[in-house]
Amino acid sequence: MEESIFVQVASYRDPQLIPTLHSLIRQASRPERLRVVVCWQHGLDEMIGKFFAHGFSHWQVVMHEGLTVHRLVLAEATVELIDVPAMESQGACWARNLIQQQYAGEAYTLQIDSHHRFVQGWDRMAIDMLESLRDESEKPVLTAYLPAFEPADDDPSRRGQHPTSLIFDRFVAAGALLVASRRMPDWQAQTKPLKARFYSAHFAFADGNFSTTVQHDPEYFFHGEEISIAARAFTHGYDLYHPHRVLAWHEYTRDYRAKMWDDHTPENQALGLVKTAWFERDRLSQARNRALLGVDGASAEGTDFGPYGFGQVRTLAEYEAYVGVSFDRRAATPEALRGDPPSPGAAHPETDLALLRCSHDVAVELYLGDLDSLSGLKHIAFTVLAADGGTLHDDLQPATGLPQLLAEHNGWLSRRLLFQSGADGTPVRYIARFVNADDVTVHELARDVPPYGAPAST
Numbered sequence: 001m002e003e004s005i006f007v008q009v010a011s012y013r014d015p016q017l018i019p020t021l022h023s024l025i026r027q028a029s030r031p032e033r034l035r036v037v038v039c040w041q042h043g044l045d046e047m048i049g050k051f052f053a054h055g056f057s058h059w060q061v062v063m064h065e066g067l068t069v070h071r072l073v074l075a076e077a078t079v080e081l082i083d084v085p086a087m088e089s090q091g092a093c094w095a096r097n098l099i100q101q102q103y104a105g106e107a108y109t110l111q112i113d114s115h116h117r118f119v120q121g122w123d124r125m126a127i128d129m130l131e132s133l134r135d136e137s138e139k140p141v142l143t144a145y146l147p148a149f150e151p152a153d154d155d156p157s158r159r160g161q162h163p164t165s166l167i168f169d170r171f172v173a174a175g176a177l178l179v180a181s182r183r184m185p186d187w188q189a190q191t192k193p194l195k196a197r198f199y200s201a202h203f204a205f206a207d208g209n210f211s212t213t214v215q216h217d218p219e220y221f222f223h224g225e226e227i228s229i230a231a232r233a234f235t236h237g238y239d240l241y242h243p244h245r246v247l248a249w250h251e252y253t254r255d256y257r258a259k260m261w262d263d264h265t266p267e268n269q270a271l272g273l274v275k276t277a278w279f280e281r282d283r284l285s286q287a288r289n290r291a292l293l294g295v296d297g298a299s300a301e302g303t304d305f306g307p308y309g310f311g312q313v314r315t316l317a318e319y320e321a322y323v324g325v326s327f328d329r330r331a332a333t334p335e336a337l338r339g340d341p342p343s344p345g346a347a348h349p350e351t352d353l354a355l356l357r358c359s360h361d362v363a364v365e366l367y368l369g370d371l372d373s374l375s376g377l378k379h380i381a382f383t384v385l386a387a388d389g390g391t392l393h394d395d396l397q398p399a400t401g402l403p404q405l406l407a408e409h410n411g412w413l414s415r416r417l418l419f420q421s422g423a424d425g426t427p428v429r430y431i432a433r434f435v436n437a438d439d440v441t442v443h444e445l446a447r448d449v450p451p452y453g454a455p456a457s458t
Helices: 017-026 049-053 092-100 122-131 225-235 266-270 278-293 316-323 334-338 402-408
Strands: 005-012 034-042 057-064 067-074 077-085 108-112 116-118 140-143 164-171 177-183 203-207 239-242 248-250 357-367 377-386 391-398 412-421 427-436 441-448
Touching (some): 017 067, 108 122, 164 239, 164 334, 164 357, 177 225, 225 239, 225 316, 357 377, 391 412
Parallel strands (some): 005 034, 005 108
Antiparallel strands (some): 067 077, 108 203, 164 177, 427 441
16 A cells, blocks of 8 residues: 555534545545545534535445445545534544544555645655655654634635744643644755654644554543643654645634534533533543643553553653653743754753743633622733742733623633743632722732642533
8 A cells, every 4th residue: 555645534513624625635646545534523414415516426335333434535535434423422532533443554644634725745745754754763753733724715825834833832720731833943944844842633644553553542532632642652652743844724713613512512411412511521531631641740540541551662751851841740941932942862851940930821710790890990910829928920901891791701700811930839829909090909809729630610
């Protein structure tokens, strides 16, 4: 199966699925070498006939290991749709895992979302990039947060033309490490992909057996997916790289499509339409991720990760040293925060605690419905305190339109305070001061910060 590509597409009620498949296939230099497997999580209004209306043909329906699979052809590429009613979905990682069970020995694999556009000849470019790395890595993986495109604009010249790098963003309260992207500096001068710290689930190109060696854990829900794959891949001996040229684009807004958390609600659970509310899946997933990575010192004792644990080639501690993060302390080194190139052989970040910066995510939830004098406020002054009473963070936010905002949210004010501090500080309490145009504090409220890892409010 020389140069064949196993393409993995998890799609949830996405009207961009068919345009994505068209771009993927028609922009490939050798579409006949593509085998595209889609976990087609569809609503009642989404019928297989839509694919026929957009040029897909040679329809077959087969049962495979209890799954209904629609087999189609587009421009010589094979497309297989695993038929999953949206209300029966168990999450993005479950869907990706379901796809990975269909791997059939293809030479390469590409994992994407269902809202992409591709450059002409992307398949040849990706293969050439991957093979150019064999002199420094036996098991390279190309991955990136791709530049953005707008579905309403089909002009590629108006899309981002700069390849991107992944950098540390923050730890969320539940413990997952999130990453962000930035333009790759001096990319025109690069002749091959650049070493990467992190992994993107919406674009990953690797040898085909990556889809069996480092499979997505079906018990993960959403956040935690990418950092767990990055760490696990590293321990299995894979090396992450960012493409030095743009291969495709990704749609980021999600505004036009339903998401699982729109459907898998407590209301639909009470009606018997879904088995489990989305936030219950997320809570269990976040706890599993903390146990896997040791976030906040969480123990993996009693947790069976099965094939979804670490490899034996390198350790988690070596991954932390390579990327410059401490999962236990939710912290990163200055190099990681700046997005400097990763340093093979670097010391573990905890060898110099003075340099570490801890990442904090404090959720403010205040009921203000019974307070008066909220009109005419100038700003809200937030102060986050450590256990010793010291100030970790001050944040001044405008109070413009506060009465209208409270009316729309039944009297509740919700804000997120994202900040960094030294390695010794943990937020335990926050104070909110409501200040009027005369700089007079008219209300002052204080609340405890829930311990990190505690279930979020719904």
